[in-house]
Amino acid sequence: MIPIKLYLILSGVLFVIGIGGVLFRKNIIIMLMSIEIMLNAVNLAFVSFSNLLMLPKGQIFVLFSITVAAAEVVVGLSIIVSIFHKKESMDADDMNVLKG
Amino acid sequence: MFIYLFMPVFISVLTGLIVLLYDALMINVRKWHLLFISLAGIVISILYSAILWKLPFSFMNGMFVSDNFSIIFSVLFLLSSAIVLLISYPYLNDNNLNFGEYYALILFATAGMIFMASTLNLIVIYLGLELLTLPLVILTCFKKGRDFSHEAAIKFFILSVFSSSFFLFGIAFMFGATGTVNIAQVVMALSTHKGISFPYMLISVGLLILGLGFKISIVPFHIWTPDVYHGAPTPITAFMSTGAKLAGFAALIRILFYIFPAIHSSLTEVFIVLSVITMTLGNIVAISQKNIKRMLAYSSIAHSGYVLMVLTVFSPATVAAAIFYLIVYIIANLGAFGIVLTLRQKDKEYLDITHFSGLAGKNPFLAGFMAVFMFSLAGIPPTAGFMGKFYLFNVAVNNGFTILVIVGLINTVIAAYYYLRIVYLMYMKKETENVPSTISPFVKIPLIILGIATVFFGVFPSSIVALFKTTLFLTLKL
Structure with a gap:
């Protein structure tokens, strides 16, 4: 039996990987994927806490979180597609019209 | 029976759906019908909120609560959406954007805000936050082709x-530390199994504040604000800087109110630092802005900093002062954006600060109202902005944050420079280029109401603050 603490550590590591992806990668699709990794890290944390505390409601929260993540991807990808039609580029560095 | 409690939020969602279907299914849709249906929905929703006043009720273990705090905020959200819908109507017509989706998305976002203000459950706050954010994102790129x-x-x-994924991670840690996501039960749960869970609790509160701090644009998390305010269609900028920001504050006040007793003063210093850097940076950067929307974006960052001043101590006076300040701020901000909206010809907008030069000679009505709103944002009597700052600083001094108040006063002086520059340009400068202004009754009527409200709250503030003091706080603790 793997101790629950290890799951929590894994969840923390995944979350940090996600943060790194959002902060250091330039491709918008990869940034979106990193955000998905962060959300899944949270789901893992919810499930392991729910196992640790013997409270099944933690697993219900995961369902909400997955639903919201799906809605986010729909909105995000549609914006990305319309940007790609316009700019032919996925690079976050090309998003430089607004500044000051 | 329970359905009555959900009525404000239920009606705004339902109206959104009706508007969508009406626009899609009816032949020969008159565009003002959409506006009329949405406004009717909002008015009914406000009336239902008024019925629920002073009938505190908690439903499904605090997942949905209806107390005076949530009702005040619900009414403010609904009113600001109504005003945004009104002032955006001529703008939508001129840009060929007048679709049912616009009204529906604003109404859905309003429902999300009401959820955020009327729950004790962190998961529901998260869902409300997303229900607010996703429509706002779509509305931001509503003007295709730019x-x-x-x-x-x-x-x-x-x-x-x-x-918001930080916010969700914060909820996960809260769940791990206490076994509950109901903020009213957190303090009790923490005292029963102390020790191991306290660090989790601190991490959790940090992450929650980070998540909400983004929404209300506290300084380390403010980077999006100027760009998004600049790029979004102007009515949506008005919506973001008033309703959406207010929703973040509603959730933050409720979370801090319940959680502060659990972690004592560990957070007071953090909030003092955040408040000081938020208002100072917002005001100083606003000075150098050329674009009026960017200037108002930085000014809205600075105003968040002022409110944060009092969020470390919770008493009837502090909550009343914070909410009064927020009301004053949204009135003046909606008015200022309404006037920015009028400086355009068809789909071309004039957003430079210099475009305000000589407005007083051309259109004294607009210039007069803009001056009132700028005075209010700067905090000059007899406008409401002065009384808002007066109550806020007064409460802060009474609670021993004298240094914070001194920083706040210095900031007010800095802020006066860029607000009064607009007034100076309007009244003292000659017109540099020919800036057209289109003003329709849809903008005129809200502007008159907002202007009267600004002066009214500036002259007779005590009645409404006293009302907040007596009714709000008692029922916040269910």
């Missing part, structure tokens, strides 16, 4: 989803 509106939308989207 380069920077897509750019603003993707920046807003990535950063808001990024920050």
Whole structure:
């Protein structure tokens, strides 16, 4: 039996990987994927806490979180597609019209 | 029976759906019908909220609560959406954007805000936050074909989803520390199994504040604000800087109110630092802005800093002062954006600060109202902004934050420079280029109401503050 603490550590590591992806990668699709990794890290944390505390409601929260993540991807990808039609580029560095 | 409690939020969602279907299914849709249906829904929703006043009720273990705090905020959200819908109507017509989706998305976002203000459950706050954010992202790129509106939308989207995943991680830690996500039960749960869970609790509160701090644009998390405010269509900027920001504050006040007793003063210093850097940076950067929307974006960052001043101590006076300040701020901000909206010809907008030069000679009505709103944002009597700052600083001094108040006063002086520059340009300068202004009754009527409200709250503030003091706080603790 793997101790629950290890799951929590894994969840923390995944979350940090996600943060790194959002902060250091330039491709918008990869940034979106990193955000998905962060959300899944949270789901893992919810499930392991729910196992640790013997409270099944933690697993219900995961369902909400997955639903919201799906809605986010729909909105995000549609914006990305319309940007790609316009700019032919996925690079976050090309998003430089607004500044000051 | 329970359905009555949900009525404000239920009606705003239902109205959104009706508007969508009406626009899609009816032949020969008159555009003002859409506006009329949405406004009717909002008015009914406000009336239902008024019925629920002073009938505190908690439903499903605090998942949905209806107390005076939530009702005040619900009414403010609904009113600000109504005003945004009114002032955006001529703008939508001129840009060929007058679709049912616009009204529906604003109404859905309003429902999300009401959820955020009327729950004790962190998961429901998260769902409300997302229900608010996703429509706002779509509305940000509603004006297709403009380069920077897509750019603003993707920046807003990535950063808001990024920050709300921090918020969700905070909820996970709260759940791990206490076994509950109901903030009213957190304190009790923490005292029963102390020790191991306290660090989790601190991490959790940090992450929650980070997530909400993004929404209300506290300084380390403010980077999105100027870009998104600049790139979004102007009525949506008005919506973001008033309703959406207010929703963040509603959730923050409720969370801090319940959680502060659990972690004592560990957070007071953090809030003092955040408040000081937020207002100072917001005001100093606003001085150098050329674009009026960017200037108002930095000014809205600074105003968040002022409110944060009092959020470390919770008493009837502090909550009343904070809410009064927020009301004053949204009135003046909606008015200022309403006037920015009128400086355009068809779909071309004039957003430079210099475009305000000589407005007083051309259109004294607009210039007069703009001056009132700028005085209010700067905090000059007899406008409401002065009384808002007076109550806020008064409460802060009474609670021993004298240094914070001194910083706040210095900031008010800095802020007066860039607000009064607009007034100076309008009244003292000659017109440099021919800036047209289109003003329709849809904008005129809200402007008159907002202007009267600004002066009214500036002259007779005590009645409403006293009302907040007596009714709000008692029922916040269910």
